[in-house]
Amino acid sequence: MTATIIDGKAVARAIHEEVRREAEELRARGCTPGLAVVLVGSDPASVSYVTAKQRACEEDRIESFGHSLPGDSTQDRVLGLLAELRADDRVDGILVQLPLPRHLDEKVILDAVPVQKDVDGFHAENLGKLGLRDAEARFAPCTPAGVIELLKRTDVAIDGAHTVVLGRSKIVGLPAALLLLRENATVTICHSRTRDIAEHLRRADIIVAAIGKPDFVTGDMVREGAVVIDVGVNRVDDSSKKSGFRLVGDCHFDSVAAKARAITPVPGGVGPMTIAMLMKNTVRAARARLA
Amino acid sequence: MTATIIDGKAVARAIHEEVRREAEELRARGCTPGLAVVLVGSDPASVSYVTAKQRACEEDRIESFGHSLPGDSTQDRVLGLLAELRADDRVDGILVQLPLPRHLDEKVILDAVPVQKDVDGFHAENLGKLGLRDAEARFAPCTPAGVIELLKRTDVAIDGAHTVVLGRSKIVGLPAALLLLRENATVTICHSRTRDIAEHLRRADIIVAAIGKPDFVTGDMVREGAVVIDVGVNRVDDSSKKSGFRLVGDCHFDSVAAKARAITPVPGGVGPMTIAMLMKNTVRAARARLA
Numbered sequence: 001m002t003a004t005i006i007d008g009k010a011v012a013r014a015i016h017e018e019v020r021r022e023a024e025e026l027r028a029r030g031c032t033p034g035l036a037v038v039l040v041g042s043d044p045a046s047v048s049y050v051t052a053k054q055r056a057c058e059e060d061r062i063e064s065f066g067h068s069l070p071g072d073s074t075q076d077r078v079l080g081l082l083a084e085l086r087a088d089d090r091v092d093g094i095l096v097q098l099p100l101p102r103h104l105d106e107k108v109i110l111d112a113v114p115v116q117k118d119v120d121g122f123h124a125e126n127l128g129k130l131g132l133r134d135a136e137a138r139f140a141p142c143t144p145a146g147v148i149e150l151l152k153r154t155d156v157a158i159d160g161a162h163t164v165v166l167g168r169s170k171i172v173g174l175p176a177a178l179l180l181l182r183e184n185a186t187v188t189i190c191h192s193r194t195r196d197i198a199e200h201l202r203r204a205d206i207i208v209a210a211i212g213k214p215d216f217v218t219g220d221m222v223r224e225g226a227v228v229i230d231v232g233v234n235r236v237d238d239s240s241k242k243s244g245f246r247l248v249g250d251c252h253f254d255s256v257a258a259k260a261r262a263i264t265p266v267p268g269g270v271g272p273m274t275i276a277m278l279m280k281n282t283v284r285a286a287r288a289r290l291a
Numbered sequence: 292m293t294a295t296i297i298d299g300k301a302v303a304r305a306i307h308e309e310v311r312r313e314a315e316e317l318r319a320r321g322c323t324p325g326l327a328v329v330l331v332g333s334d335p336a337s338v339s340y341v342t343a344k345q346r347a348c349e350e351d352r353i354e355s356f357g358h359s360l361p362g363d364s365t366q367d368r369v370l371g372l373l374a375e376l377r378a379d380d381r382v383d384g385i386l387v388q389l390p391l392p393r394h395l396d397e398k399v400i401l402d403a404v405p406v407q408k409d410v411d412g413f414h415a416e417n418l419g420k421l422g423l424r425d426a427e428a429r430f431a432p433c434t435p436a437g438v439i440e441l442l443k444r445t446d447v448a449i450d451g452a453h454t455v456v457l458g459r460s461k462i463v464g465l466p467a468a469l470l471l472l473r474e475n476a477t478v479t480i481c482h483s484r485t486r487d488i489a490e491h492l493r494r495a496d497i498i499v500a501a502i503g504k505p506d507f508v509t510g511d512m513v514r515e516g517a518v519v520i521d522v523g524v525n526r527v528d529d530s531s532k533k534s535g536f537r538l539v540g541d542c543h544f545d546s547v548a549a550k551a552r553a554i555t556p557v558p559g560g561v562g563p564m565t566i567a568m569l570m571k572n573t574v575r576a577a578r579a580r581l582a
Contacts, residue, residue, distance in 0.1 A: 128417065131419075188479040189472060194451070194477040195453070
C-alpha cells in the first residue's frame with residue numbers, strides 16, 4: 001500500500017477561509033473578533049510564531065492586539081497586563097506565547113487567562129471539559145483539535161477505531177486522547193514509560209505520534225493500512241541545507257508511508273492546522289459575545 | 292493461579308483510621324474538618340448513602356452538616372443553599388448527593404460547588420488538573436482514587452503496567468484512566484463502542500472494570516496473573532435472597548479469580564473505598580485552611 005499524503009496546508013486553508021467568512025459575518029453584526037497575543041522577551045522562534053499568528057489574524061479578518069513585554073518583566077507586570085486584557089471587551093481570546101522566560105511561573109500566568117478567553121485551551125477547566133462528554137468543551141488545544149479536523153476532513157472513521165496516542169503532554173498527547181475518546185475511539189496512551197511501544201503501535205488503526213523523537217516510529221511498527229498523524233517537529237543536522245538542519249517528524253516517513261493508508265508529512269501536515277484552529281477558537285469566543 | 296482476594300474493607304478501615312488521627316490533629320490546632328452533605332428529595336438509596344457518609348464523618352471526627360431539601364425544591368433554592376455553604380468557613384467540603392431530581396440541572400448545580408470545596412472531585416477544573424501532571428490535583432473523584440489506593444496498598448506495580456480501563460464515565464472510568472497515567476501506567480480506555488473488548492482485556496496487566504454490566508468480564512478474557520479491580524455494582528434477581536436480588540460486579544468472579552493474581556470482590560472490594568476517600572479529601576480540604 002502506498003499512503004495517501006494528507007495535505008495539512010490545504011485543510012488549513014479551507015479552515016482559514018471558513019473563519020474569514022465567519023469573522024466578516026460577526027463584523028457585520030458589530031462584533032469584531034479580537035485576539036491578544038502576549039510575547040515576553042524576544043526569543044527568535046517565539047517572535048516568528050507570534051508574527052505568523054498576527055498575520056493569520058489579518059488574513060482572517062480578526063483584530064490582533066500585540067503586546068510585547070521585555071524579557072526581564074516581573075510576574076506582576078505580566079499578570080497586570082493579563083488583568084487588563086481580561087477586562088477588555090474587544091479581546092475575545094488571549095494567547096500567551098510559550099515558553100516564558102524562566103523566572104516567570106508559567107502555571108500561575110496561564111491560570112490568569114480566564115477560561116472564556118483561553119483560546120489555546122490550556123486552562124485546567126477547559127481540559128477537564130474535554131473529558132466531560134456532557135459538558136460543552138469551550139476550547140480544545142489547537143494542535144490536537146487540528147489532528148481531529150485532519151482525520152475528519154480526510155474521511156477517516158474515528159468511531160470505534162483503535163487509536164494509539166504516543167505521548168501524554170498536556171498540550172498534545174493528553175488532549176488528543178480526550179478528543180479521540182469524545183469521537184468514540186478506543187484509545188491507548190503510550191509514553192516514555194511504556195514497555196513495548198512497538199507492540200501497541202502495531203495494533204492501531206490510527207496512530208497519533210507526539211513524542212518528540214525524530215523518526216521514532218518506523219514502518220515495522222505500523223499495521224498495513226493504518227492512518228498515521230505525525231505531530232512531531234524535530235530538527236536534525238543536515239549539512240546539505242543552508243540552515244544546517246532539516247525538520248523531521250516522529251515517524252520515519254518513507255518506511256511508514258509504505259505501510260500506511262494515509263499519513264501526514266512534516267512539514268505541511270499537522271503544523272499548519274495549529275494556527276487555523278487558533279483562529280477558529282477566536283471566532284468561537286467572539287460569537288459567545290452575541291449569545 | 293488462584294487469586295488473592297483484595298480486602299477493600301480492611302484497606303478502607305486503615306484509611307479511616309489515618310483520617311481520624313489527622314482530624315484529631317487538625318481539631319487540636321483549632322481547625323475542625325467539616326463536610327456539608329446536601330440531599331434533595333428522599334430517594335431511599337440516596338438516603339442510605341447520605342446516612343453512611345454522615346456516620347463515617349462521626350467515626351472519623353469530621354463535623355457533618357446535613358441539609359435535606361424537599362424533592363420539589365427549585366434550582367434557585369439549591370443554588371442558594373450552595374452559596375451559603377460556599378461562604379461558610381466551617382464547611383471544608385460540599386457533597387451534593389446524586390442523582391438529583393430530574394427537574395434540576397445537575398451540571399449547573401455541580402458547577403456551583405467551588406473547586407476548593409469539591410471533595411467529590413466532579414468539577415471540570417479538578418478533572419483537568421488530574422491530567423496536568425505538573426499541576427497539583429486538588430481532589431480526585433473518590434471511587435477511582437480508591438482504586439489507586441487499593442492497587443498501591445496491595446503492592447501492585449502500576450508504573451509501566453499496561454492497564455485496560457473498561458468504561459469512560461466521568462465519575463469512574465475517565466478519572467481512573469487519568470490517575471493511572473499519572474502513575475506512569477500505559478492506559479487503554481475501552482467502552483461500549485470498542486470493537487473487540489475481550490482482545491484488549493487479554494493483554495492487560497491490570498484491569499479496571501467499570502462498565503456497569505453484571506458478570507461481563509469472564510475468565511477467558513483475562514491474562515494469567517493479571518490484577519483485576521471490579522468497580523461494578525449490579526443487582527441481579529435472586530429468589531433465594533430475602534431482598535429478591537444479590538449484588539454482582541462487572542466481572543464473573545469465579546472464572547476471573549481462577550486466572551487472576553489478585554481480584555477485588557463485590558461487595559467488599561472497591562465499595563468501602565469510596566467513602567474512605569471522601570473522608571480523606573475532606574481532611575485534605577481542611578488542612579488547606581491552615582496553609
